[in-house]
Amino acid sequence: MPTINKEKELQGKDVMTQNPICCSPETNLREVAQLMMEHDCGEIPVVDSEKTMNLVGVITDRDITCRAVALGKNPLEMTACECMSSPSVNVTPETSLEECCKTMEVSLVRRIPVVDETGRCCGIVSQADIARNAPKEETGEVVKQISQPTVSASSVV
Numbered sequence: 001m002p003t004i005n006k007e008k009e010l011q012g013k014d015v016m017t018q019n020p021i022c023c024s025p026e027t028n029l030r031e032v033a034q035l036m037m038e039h040d041c042g043e044i045p046v047v048d049s050e051k052t053m054n055l056v057g058v059i060t061d062r063d064i065t066c067r068a069v070a071l072g073k074n075p076l077e078m079t080a081c082e083c084m085s086s087p088s089v090n091v092t093p094e095t096s097l098e099e100c101c102k103t104m105e106v107s108l109v110r111r112i113p114v115v116d117e118t119g120r121c122c123g124i125v126s127q128a129d130i131a132r133n134a135p136k137e138e139t140g141e142v143v144k145q146i147s148q149p150t151v152s153a154s155s156v157v
Helices: 029-038 061-067 097-107 127-133 136-146
Strands: 043-047 055-060 111-115 121-126
Touching: 029 043, 029 061, 043 121, 055 061, 055 111, 097 111, 097 127, 121 127
Parallel strands: none
Antiparallel strands: 043 055, 111 121
């Protein structure tokens, strides 16, 4: 007779960084970069307002580099909405960790925002979160798949 695994399957809410620092589409890129430095992160969720926190996109350090600096634009004169990726791939707090990993692998992203049933950004799952919480085999596979060479979303203008 098969044994039933009574261990709870990990979900996004179990591993995510809660209440990540966010910015608005109007936030200037210098402030976005400063937020990344202050909070030691490479991605900032972009939300419509501090009140609703509805996710409208994400901006990464790579987005700033590829969509501003590399194109000869002055990042000091640009805002998050000019460089952000939108719509962004996201998961819910109830998404299984396995599904979070698959979504990150398919989308080739290192971080994925977590949104609640209202669209409010309530967390973010990163490779580091997975490395600290997932089985070693799963962590290795996520890193391997995300690291595959491809045309980057950041290169699309």
